[in-house]
Structures are given as structure tokens and as C-alpha cells.
Amino acid sequence: MRRRALEIGMATAGAAFLVAVPWLIPALIDNFWVSVITEILIWSLFASSVNLLFGYVGLLSFGQALYFGFGMYGVALGIDHFGLSFWPAFGLGIVSAMAMALVSGVFAVRLSWHYFAIITVVFSLIFYFLAVSMKPLTGGDDGINFTLPPVVNFGGKVFSLTDPTLQYFFVLAVVSLCLFLMHRIINSPLGKGFLAIRDNDLRASLIGLNVYALRLIAFVMAGFLAGVSGALFAFFGRYASATYMFYQVSGEAVVWTIVGGAGTLFGPLVGTALFIVIREIVSSHWEHHSLIVGLLAILVVIFAPKGIVGLFNGWLSRLDERDAGQPAPRRLTLQAEP
Amino acid sequence: MRDTVLLLAMNGLIWGLIIALIALGLSVIFGLLDIINIAHGDFFMVGTVLAWFSLSVTGNFWIGFLVAPVIGFVLGAIIQRIVIQPIHGAAALSIVATFGLSLILQEIVRITFGATPRRMLAPIQGTIPLFGIDYEIYRLFAAAVALAALGGFFLFLQHTKLGIWMRAVRHDRDTAVAMGIPAKRVYVLTFGIGFALAAFGGAVAAPITTVDFRGGVDVLPFCFMAVIIGGLGNLPGTVAAAVLLSFLEGLIQSVADPTIARISSLVLMSAVLLLRPQGLFKGFVK
């Protein structure tokens, strides 16, 4: 029972912290860090899309930046080009990301995992180059700036999104909702189906699971998550650029996920937070923070492949077993969150 | 117009030969160790940087041709031993490890070499008339060197003990081990060879490209294209694909954006992955 208490305690503390950020952080440190935390939340959602595919279905996608890009450009072009207001633009970003995920997933999930990883990069590169070549439309690598419609109509009340506190809460709400959805899916029959495919796709097909269909569903869901994060990114920075569709962006998200803990709900958040905080702190003194990112990635992969949250869960299990008087089983591979 | 086409086509052909070297390195790493090596483009980049340093330190360009592959080999062997082996080459984890490696290599170069791209002067200046255009002599020379290196590598695979071991382990690891071949050592040496090939390619290519810490980023996708289209494990296929793709890109570049050229290669690569994953070329699968 200690484990349950610990988990609930931490969840409550975490939630309380996150809600208090707009007042707590400026008091403790600096206003600037509120926007950093907002950024962390957005990118952690992107990492969650990698996590859904890799941690729960066993598919390593190195090209989620493509769907991030569709979400981002959906919003940017929706506002800049089509004159859409807030919610329609948001919708456009999400729907186009999911549509792209469906189209590319139909082809990609047929492949075995090596080729799957490669083709996800290839798809994202194709669109990266397309975006770069359509510079008048997309701004290429330089990107486009656009002005955000300053108001959001929500249930009758009108909010101005230029206020950083409101921005923060909007992002927090969206990210929390998405994580909640992810939590429900993971613990549903569909989620167990995902895990089965991850563990042993041959066995899964033999018990009657349509491996292809389930993978495709997961791929579209991940596209949704990436698209939402891209849309939020566009709203947050009022900026969209092709650079964010490059494979290095996808790769960083993979690192964040694995360091944080793949196959756990909060792993991506922890990993993203860690790396972005390091980046912010280190880059003001030393410009070579990528070196730390690279080193950390390698160290984690060698010494703690389950990631931070994975390690923590393992420690919790041992606590549990000790309470129940049983030795914990030795495992060497990833474990899904119960 | 015709001259531009000819020039770009020849550039493409020659660049393709150099890329073939690098792609071969990727192919042996991918084929033997099952690792998708994100850092492979950076191995090439390190080669260009090593060539630059050799030149600036000794004043002799040709030293670079020796320094780059040797240091590359040593680095590759060390990396395999301390990074790849501990994770038992576990699939997805090794991708992350090579991604981390890529970042580290780029930053180390940025620290030691600097962030500004530099150009290296070719050791052989001048042009000679060829098919009606004046073509840089060094490029022709580079092509010859690349060809020689490719030939040498294939001879190595066929006739040396290590080469035979590599092919055996690639073909059937368990039988190879049962026959007494030290698989672990082969893996270490293979990674070293992969790095060495890429670095040598870098040294050869240095005067005709820029020496830049980001120089590997462009090369990486191209190498993967060559390996996939040529066929995984099909080394001659990889060479053919590299040359062909580069040549085609060169041709397309003469009439369209370089980006369009790149996109078409990528689309071709997707088609191959989806329709004929064993590659376009038949060949002896090693």
C-alpha cells in the first residue's frame, strides 16, 4: 500500500505545482520560466506521440515531426492564409495531421520495424523538402510569423491568448486532456491489444488480433498527439517553420522519451522537462549543450534503458514486493505501466 | 545548357562514387550489426575535418588520406566497444545511442574546428578539357581514388581473413560462432571499418565540398537511400545505387531545384521500401 500512497501523493503534488506555476515561478525565479514550462508541456505532448508508438505498440517512429509540422502549418496557414479564427484553425491543424498520419500509416505500418523506422524518416524528409521548396507559402527554414486572433471564444466567455498566464493554462488544459485520453486508452482493451502486439506480434495475430489495423489506429492516434502539439506550438510562438519538420526534431523527441521512460505515461514529460531545463540553464553559459544531450542519451541507454520513470516504477515495485513479502522478479526489458 | 547538364551529370557521377564508399560503410554496419547508424553522416564529416587538420598541421594534403581512415577506424572500434556492445546492440536503443553519438561528434567538431564552414584547396589545381567542357582535375582524381578504394574493399572482403569472417557472420552468426569465428571481435572491427570508409570518403571529398560541422546531415539520408535501393546486404548493389542516384540527381538538378532532385530520390526510396524491400538490384546477398 505504500506504493499507492506514494503514487497518489506525487500525482497530487505534481498537479498542485503545475496549477500554481504562473504565480509560484515568477515569485521564485523569473517570469521567463513560465514560458519555458509552457514550452516543456507542448514538447512533452510531442514526445508522448513517440511514446505511444514505441512504448506501447513497439513501433519506433523517427518521423513524428512530420505530423507536428502539419499541425503547426495547419494553424499557421489557416490563420494567415485562410483567415480562420482560433478554433477552426486548431481543428484544421489537428485534422490535417491525423489525415497525413492515416495516409502515411497505411503504407508504413506494413513494414518490419527497421524499415518502418527508416520510412518514417523518409516521409518526413520528403515533406520537409517540399516545405522548403514552397518557400513563398511556408517560409521555408526561415518560417512565417503570423498574428494570432487575440480572442478565444470558449463557452461564451472571451479570452485573450496573448496573456502568458492564460496561454499557460490553455496549454496545460489541452495537454492534461490529451494525457488523460492516453491514460484511458492504455488501460482499455485496445491498450492491452497494443501491448500484446508490442510483446509478440506473431502470437497476437494467432489469437485473432488484426495487427495491421491496430498498428494503424495507434499511428493515427500518435499523429493526433503530434498534430495537437504542433498546433499549440504555432499558437504559442505565432511562428511556423520547416526546420521543425526535420528528422533531428523527431530524434530529440525519441531521446526525451527514452530517457524519461518509454512505456510510462509521464516518462515523456519528465524526459522533455529534463532536457529543456538543461538546455535553458546550460546554453546561457555554454553554447555546446547538445554535447550534454548526446552524452545523456548514451549513458541512459547503457545504464538505465527503462528511463527515469521506468527506474522509479521498478523501485516502487520492489517497495511493493517488500511490503508483500515477496522477491521482485528480475526483468531486463521494458515494462508497461500497470 | 548542354554544358551545365554535362557538368552536373559528371559531378553527380563522381560524387556518387565517393558516396558509394560511405554507403558501403553504412551497409556493413547495418547489415552485420543490425544497427541504424544515425551518426554515419557525421563519420563522413569527421573525415573531412581530419583531412583539414592534417593539412593545416603538416602542410601536406595527402597525409589526410591516411590519417582520416586510421583515426576513423580506431574511433569506430572504440565506440562499438564502449557504447554499442553494452546494449547488446538492442534494436531501438542503438538508434538512440547513435543519435546521441551524432550530437556529440557534431559538438566536438564545433568546439575544436569551429562553427564556420571552410573550404579546402584541392592539391591538384586546374582543369582539363573533357567532352567539350573544362573539368576539374581533382574531381577526376577523386573518382579514381574512390574507384580504387571500392575495388580494394571488395578484394578485402573476398580474400582476407577478416573479410571472410565478416561475410560469414553476416550470413549466419550462429554457425560462424560454432565454427570458431570470434563474432564480438568481428563486430568491433566492422564498426571500425564502417567509420574508416566514411572518414576516408570525407578526406577524399573535402576539397570538393565544404568542411562544416553540419556536413553529415545531408550525406546521411543519401547513404540510406543507396543502401535501401541497392538492397540491404547487397554491397555491389549499394555501390550501383549510390552512383546511379547521384548521377540522376545531378541530371535533375540541371533542369530543376536541387530540392526537387532530393525529393524524387526520397520518393523512389519509399517506393522501393514498400514494393521491393530487398532492393532494386539482384546480386549476391552476402
Place this chain on the structure above:
Amino acid sequence: MSEAVTSEPVLRTENLTKRFGGLVAVDDLSIAIAAGRVHAIIGPNGAGKTTFFNLVTGLLSPDSGRIFFRGRDITGYRPHVISRLGIKRTLQVKSVFPDLSVADNLWITRQARNRYLHAFRPAKADKETGLRVEETLEKIGLADLAARPAGTLSYGDVAMLEIGMAIISEPSLLLLDEPTCGMSPAETGRAVAKIREMARTIDLIIIEHDMDVVFGIADDITVLAQGAILASGGPAAIAEDERVREAYLGRPEDEDFMEEALNA
């Protein structure tokens, strides 16, 4: 034995052939497996037994020939479709879901029968499946290991789990591929008991090497060699068949073993 002995064989193949390069793994195989009886397929290594199972379950597609399940042509169907029609199997190398708990292994096997997997309802809400899982855990004696990840189980327990998964999926036809492979005598005894129980309600085809097991539970035996039927018939007929002895056993020591097995 199941009650209804229909004239339609539960499984029938017509000229089934599968080649791997130059090797003919299954050679023009036409076999009919009667319903309501336990059918064992035996034969030396490389005889094509597992390939036959792979063809029937859709993991491989035949080069020529047809497969009929209760009169329905299932040739070329994909594995999960065949599974949903009611054909389930175990694999030669024990294969479960290592990171899922024992209970979840059973749980997902049961759920896989449904048309759709619900995405937003919590898994625990499905009472019926939960009950079945508990029942099956009792039946296979793994109730106290329910929460353990399946990958941490001993080999014998994994084999029992596989049998549990076979039971909970309520197959119409169950293919067991060397179910007692690698088991201790005690474990083999348990497994055989479970198999006999299952045989009361499920049609079974078993690939086995353990002659004790084969002659203990099989009603019909087919001997495969080099992808084709060498002999088929009841246990007594097979035990006495010269060709079988030659091809399969071929050594004097085994003759005594055969005598023992006959008298088992």
C-alpha cells in the same frame, strides 16, 4: 471425445504443397482429419509437421492446393482471420506475451475474439472476461502467479500458460505444436491431463515427439516424412507398421520402446 461425429472432416487439405527454394516442405498433401477425435501428427525432424500447421493457420501461403475447415475453403486467409474462425494454435517454441502479466495474457486472448477492442472503457469493466480469466487460472494452476510478468515464468509454467490461453480462447479446432517439449515428467503428466480434458469438447491436432504422450491420447495418428503421408491409422496399426519404424525410429533400442508404448 466429443459427441457429434459428423461426416464432414473438421480439417481437410487437397494437394497441399509448399516449397522453400529447392526444398519441398509439404508435398502434395491430402489429409482429412475427422471431427470428434484426437489426431496426432508424428514424424522425423524436417518432415513438414510445423510447416503444415503454419499453412493451416495462414502464417504461410501454399504454393498450390487448398485447405478446408469444416467444409469452408480457408486457403489464403490471413492469420487473424483464421484465428477468428476458431482455429487456434500453440507454437513449437513457447510463445506468450512476456511483458504482460499472466492474467493479462489470458485476458487479451479472450478479448481478441471480440469484433472491436474498446478504446476508452477501462479494461477492468469487462466482468465476463475477468471471470473467465479467473476460472482458467484455476484450471491451469497458475492463480498465484497471476500478477507476474509472463516472461519471468519457468519454462513449464509458460507451457501451461499457453495451454491456458488455448482453453480460454474456446477454439473450435486446436493445433498443439509439441506441447510437452522440454517438460519434466511431472509437468508432462499435468499437460496430458489438461489435453485429455480439452479433447472432450474441442477438436485437437497434436504434433508430438514423445511417444508416451502420442500413444496415450491419440485416436488417429498420421506419420509424415519428407512432407508426405507415410502412414496413417490407429495407434496399434502405426506401432506395428514396418515403414514407420524404419523411417522414424530405425534403431533396435527404439523397438523396445515401441513395445512399451504399445502396452502403455
